[in-house]
Structures are given as C-alpha cells and as structure tokens.
Amino acid sequence: VGTPNLILKRGDFNRLAQMVLERTGICLSDHKLYFVQSRLTERIVSLGYQNFADYCRDLEKAENEQEWSFVFKSLTTNLSRFFREAHHFELLEKALLEWSLQNKDYKTDPTTKLRLWSAGCAAGQEAYSMAFVVAKVFGTDPGFDIRILATDINKDVLDQACEGKYETYCLKDIPQEFHHYVREDKNCIRIHEDIAQMVKFGALNLMDPWPMQCRFDVVFCRNVAIYFAPEGQKKLFTKCANLMKDHGLLCVGHSETLLDLKDLFLPLGQTAYVKKPTAFVQEKPDFSSDKTQEQAS
Numbered sequence: 001v002g003t004p005n006l007i008l009k010r011g012d013f014n015r016l017a018q019m020v021l022e023r024t025g026i027c028l029s030d031h032k033l034y035f036v037q038s039r040l041t042e043r044i045v046s047l048g049y050q051n052f053a054d055y056c057r058d059l060e061k062a063e064n065e066q067e068w069s070f071v072f073k074s075l076t077t078n079l080s081r082f083f084r085e086a087h088h089f090e091l092l093e094k095a096l097l098e099w100s101l102q103n104k105d106y107k108t109d110p111t112t113k114l115r116l117w118s119a120g121c122a123a124g125q126e127a128y129s130m131a132f133v134v135a136k137v138f139g140t141d142p143g144f145d146i147r148i149l150a151t152d153i154n155k156d157v158l159d160q161a162c163e164g165k166y167e168t169y170c171l172k173d174i175p176q177e178f179h180h181y182v183r184e185d186k187n188c189i190r191i192h193e194d195i196a197q198m199v200k201f202g203a204l205n206l207m208d209p210w211p212m213q214c215r216f217d218v219v220f221c222r223n224v225a226i227y228f229a230p231e232g233q234k235k236l237f238t239k240c241a242n243l244m245k246d247h248g249l250l251c252v253g254h255s256e257t258l259l260d261l262k263d264l265f266l267p268l269g270q271t272a273y274v275k276k277p278t279a280f281v282q283e284k285p286d287f288s289s290d291k292t293q294e295q296a297s
C-alpha cells in the first residue's frame with residue numbers, strides 16, 4: 001500500500017514557505033509547491049496527520065527542533081564532493097602560499113593565526129579537501145595555530161562528517177597526491193586522523209547569529225546561498241565580509257554571485273573573491289556563546 005496522496009493547498013504552502021524563510025533564509029518560490037508536497041507527504045502521514053494544514057499549525061506553534069530539522073533536510077540537498085570546483089582549491093593553495101610569504105615569522109610568532117571556514121559543509125568533503133591543501137602547504141603538523149571550522153544546519157550530515165567515512169567511489173574525486181591521507185577500508189574510505197584533527201565541525205544555521213570571534217583568512221560558502229532569497233544572500237555575504245580579514249579569499253558556488261557587493265569584494269573570476277581592505281561594513285557580526293565559539297576562536 002503506497003502513501004496516500006495529500007494535497008498541499010496554496011495557503012498552507014505560503015505559511016510553510018514563510019516559516020522556512022524566517023528560520024533558515026531558504027526561499028521556496030511558488031513553483032516549489034509540488035516539490036514540497038512530495039518531499040513531506042510521507043512524513044506527515046507517518047506522523048498521523050490528515051492534512052498539511054494541521055502539520056503546519058503544529059510546526060508554527062511548536063519549538064519542535066526535531067521536526068524542523070526534518071523539514072530543512074527534506075527541502076535542501078546535501079550533495080557535495082571532494083574537490084568540487086577544483087579551481088577553488090588551486091586558488092586556496094596559492095592564497096596559503098602567499099600568506100606564508102607575507103607572514104614570514106608564522107612559525108616563531110606565537111600570535112600568528114590562520115583561520116579557514118567551510119560554511120554549509122554538508123558531510124565534510126569540502127572541509128577535508130581544504131585540509132588536504134593545508135597539509136600540502138604546511139604539513140599535517142604545521143607548528144602554528146591553524147584551524148578549519150566546518151559548519152552546517154543539518155546535524156545528520158555533521159555526524160557523517162565527524163566520522164570521516166565515505167563510499168569507496170569518492171576516492172576518484174581526490175587527487176592522487178592526497179591518497180596517502182585516506183585509508184581504504186571494507187567498502188569505504190576513511191580520512192586519516194592527521195587530516196581529521198585539523199577540522200572542527202559544528203552546527204550553525206547561517207541565518208542565526210554567528211558565535212565566531214575570530215577573523216577568517218579563507219571562507220568557502222558554496223552552493224548554500226542558492227537556497228536563499230536575494231536579500232538573504234546579500235545579508236549572508238555581508239556577514240561573511242565582516243568576519244573576514246582584509247584580502248581574505250571567499251569562494252562561492254558556481255551559480256552564485258556577489259556582483260551586488262562590489263564595495264566588499266573584488267572578483268577573481270570563477271566565483272572566487274577577495275575581501276577588499278576598505279570594505280564598507282554595514283553590520284557587525286553577531287556574537288553569542290556556544291560550542292562553535294570555542295571551536296572558532
């Protein structure tokens with residue numbers, strides 16, 4: 001017996017879309033009605049609801065984190081790959097080499113910090129790819145304070161990311177020069193501890209206040225803003241600028257653009273940008289205390 005058909009009425013869709021927008025910045029445009037209906041019907045029926053209206057009502061009134069987490073997961077994709085958009089990792093290597101030339105005393109100066117962030121990291125492929133490149137430039141024991149923060153709204157993918165375990169076919173996405181950082185196990189590959197210890201994973205909804213207190217040298221925020229309305233995208237990247245060091249590198253997804261933010265970022269091409277030193281800072285980053293703050297300070 002299949003799942004009964006529930007009809008998502010336009011009014012309920014609008015309510016749901018508004019709640020999703022407020023909570024996550026994710027924009028569900030009108031044509032997404034059938035997509036939402038098909039993604040949520042099975043869940044709604046399994047919870048015993050007879051219609052979308054009752055489900056929306058309960059979502060609206062409840063601080064039901066578990067259910068919200070299900071909704072986010074259903075409406076977004078966690079698709080990622082190691083070295084996705086490989087040119088960004090070439091740029092990263094260049095940026096790190098340049099940084100090492102400009103900070104010649106980095107090994108002896110105890111105040112030196114290098115901070116990277118994978119924002120919307122999915123199951124960690126992007127953050128580990130950054131760590132491979134960091135290891136290539138500085139080794140796995142760089143001898144100074146260097147950290148990669150990786151955050152996502154979806155706690156399930158973060159669990160997988162922390163585990164550092166992937167299907168064997170993912171190995172083909174990792175350039176040969178990094179294969180010694182990966183161990184082949186039964187039907188899977190595992191990220192070496194030397195690489196894994198460079199990355200700290202944490203849950204963060206990018207629409208919530210950001211707890212990080214450091215300034216980032218590199219931010220990869222790729223294929224996340226694509227879900228946001230234009231206003232949300234602008235806010236997101238403005239907040240990124242506020243949290244980045246001058247001349248820091250920002251990479252966004254291939255279908256995302258920062259052309260509206262010419263005051264803040266200089267385009268390098270291929271959806272990579274440099275934070276302008278004279279950047280006009282419109283709003284201060286939000287600080288609050290939670291785990292991500294410790295990880296990223």
Ligand SMILES: C[S@@+](CC[C@H](N)C(=O)[O-])C[C@H]1O[C@@H](n2cnc3c(N)ncnc32)[C@H](O)[C@@H]1O
Nearest residue numbers: 024078080120122152153154205206222223224
């Ligand atoms: C398509 S994946 C991109 C993964 C990786 N950045 C890449 O480019 O391969 C998008 C990720 O963004 C996350 N995401 C969506 N909305 C978010 C939000 N408001 N805050 C934090 N992460 C979010 C999703 O959970 C998902 O893991």
